[in-house]
Amino acid sequence: MDSNILIIGETGTGKEIFAQSIHNHSRRKSNPFVAINCAALPEDLLESELFGYAEGAFTGAMKGGKQGFFELAHRGTIFLDEIGEISPKLQSRLLRVLQEREIMRIGDDKIIPVDVRIIAATNKNLIHMVKAGDFREDLYYRLSVLDLNLPPLRERREDIPVLVNAFIGKSFPGHTHPMITEAACQRLSKASWEGNVRQLQNFCERLMVLCKGRIIDIYDIEKYLPDPDTNEERERPFQESKRNVARASSVSEREQIMQVLKNCHYNKGKAADELGMSRTTLWRKIKQWNIETK
Template sequence: MSHVTSVKELIGPEDFQNKIVQIGNLKLNTNKTSISQGNNKVGNVITFQDITEIQKIEQKYRLENETKGFTAKNYFHNIVGSSLIIQRTIEQAKKFALSDSTVLILGQTGTGKELFAQSIHNHSKRKSFPFLAINCAALPEALLESELFGYEDGAFTGASKKGKKGLFEIAHNGTIFLDEINSISPYFQARLLRVLQEKEVVRIGGNRVIPVNIRVIAASNEDLFNLVKANKFRPDLYYRINVLQLGLPSLRDRSEDIFPLTQQFLLHQNSELYHKLGPFLEHLCQELQKYQFPGNVRELYNILERFSVLCGLSDNFNLDTANQILADCMQQTSPINRNTKVEFNLQDDYKDTMVEAERAVP
């Protein structure tokens, strides 16, 4: 960094294009343009621009052009439920949002981990910046690596000639949500650990270190500590992401929320059916409360969507009909009883054995 005390010092060098200088505590980007009259050079025009203004313009450009669609749509008021356990969880999440530390969200499938992650982002000081979510289990490791870290021109076969920014770069100043982090390999865990420690990334095929300012929210549907003990998850990464831990309750632990969740879903899915069900909606919710919901809120919504479609196809709609349709919907969703014994004959060929197994499953 150059240090100058007067404008006179700036006029000297001929190649004073886009140089950063410092005058006192102020950092400036400077440009010098020569002024000529005929073939004679008669002077110079030097322009100064506060570097913080350039950074603001660059950030605005990135937000407008690179982060379209990378927004969090949900807020804490979108989380439905009045049970004590869910309200306590929301209050804890709000406190976590005011911090800038990494959050680890633990919860079973369908408990709303991304809903909470988006809400935390929108309640934080980073709410005006990008929110990016990626399911670590949904992508092959090579693709996951290129998506998160980006790549340079010619990094691998099929790579874009222009290279590509990774999600860590795009999420600069914002939040990145890593769902199902328990599924990533030891190699990828090491790369992720470096990003969290150093706050910088290196694109695939590149050697340029790119600083990033991001908040990481990770989520897992497995107990990561048990994976650490089984040597399937790096302990150093576990302790790095497990700064603030948020445990989400299962729907079984807040069964009183089934009624408002059902109301909210049916009202938005099929308002006509919702009003038709009005007189006996509470009775139907009591039936739903008898179910265990291994898939939690996601499974509840799945059942309700099937229920609303089948009710719309029914000619004679009454309480008995609704009860029967709901029972059928829950039955279709239920997994195979773990106590059910399935027997089949082993075949010489693997594919034939699989066919026999599929036939034996009720």
């Protein structure tokens, strides 16, 4: 069944990605997926974008009128992000669409049937808004036939390594992409990510731009990721912090050398070139870290 869905989650948790995925796995997948951010437009403009308008409906209206997003999404899915931001007037019009499955363009008296699945999303507590009189109760129950609650990234840290590798791979479609060490992934998993998936994705893009090597380790993460420690911990002497980073970097360096050696089938010349160091330096580090070389 193509039931309406309400996605609830903090900003940046990936609500639109989930909506697109739901559409892509539905029977409507070969038809349009139309997304609009209800908070991004003023009320009058949002109304004309959603429902369209007839020729001459207002000053500046296009000749021949314009289709709205509901018409464009016919037989497909419309995604209404930030649904809690729409005005009472638009709430009433949206309720009619949900009830009657038809729309009327602004300035027109022609009724247009629409066959759309509605997926709405919000970062607000709509139940509290209903109790406060800021959101229509009947509209809320129409939208929330199925609820999907997306927890923030800090509550699903086990997803972070998977997401990181996906974002890095997406940056290099069809090409070999840099490897990220386990120590680096562990460091990323400890960050707070207040901006959730969006912040993590942007940080991965920053790594791809700024890191020139084939291996991303904890040292690269420490250079570009804000320190998650408390203010008190940030006041520790600089040298102590530097020693901590050095110790973590040493652990990841061993891991990095082992991985490159394995990829190069333990050819030390190729591995040294890959790591950007001389053979002598590589031999010294192999002995230092007691790395088996087959």
